[in-house]
Amino acid sequence: MLDELLSMPFVADARGGVKPHHVDLRTSQDFWDDETRDELFGPVLAEFVADRARLAQAITTRYGQPRRKDLRPYFDDGVPPDEPGRSLFAYLTGWFFEIDLWQIGDRGIVVEVGHWDKELPLQLMLVVGDLKS
Incomplete structure (x- = not known):
């Protein structure tokens, strides 16, 4: 799957950047209620x-x-629009403050466990983005 994502062309996003390829390799249940969160989430x-x-x-x-x-x-969109990798990094701010980034040519690979909101599932994410634009 990673080889496919590394070779797939990117498409423009709504902001004029490049939309990264995002695959959830695994997701958890959708809802973590307060009663079971402590017992099950960890x-x-x-x-x-x-x-x-x-x-x-x-x-x-x-x-x-x-x-x-x-x-x-x-996070605050304070990075210049021509900053390399800006679209990828701005996209990932919905989940993370820091990431591990592997760079292969002008593409970046990110593998992280994301959790957008406490009521949403955990995600084992594989994201490949453009680092040149």
């Missing part, structure tokens, strides 16, 4: 984190070590 999160670690290791073995990327400058 073990499920641990499973997702372990899956993410295995996938990250496979990507590292193939492409080398990732670099840590701080996404906080992209």
Whole structure:
């Protein structure tokens, strides 16, 4: 799947940037109520984190070590429009403050466990974005 995402062309997003390719490799249940959250959420999160670690290791073995990327400058849209990778990093701010980023040519690979909101599912995400625009 990763090879496909690395070779697929990108399309423009609504802001004139480039829309990243996003695949949820795994999702949890949709709703975490207050009664079961403490009991169920932790073990499920641990499973997702372990899956993410295995996938990250496979990507590292193939492409080398990732670099840590701080996404906080992209939250307020204060980054210049021509900043390389801006569309990818702005997209990811819905989930993360920091990411591990593998760079292959002008494409970036991100594998993280995301959780948009406490009532939404956990996501084991694979995202490939354009780093040149």
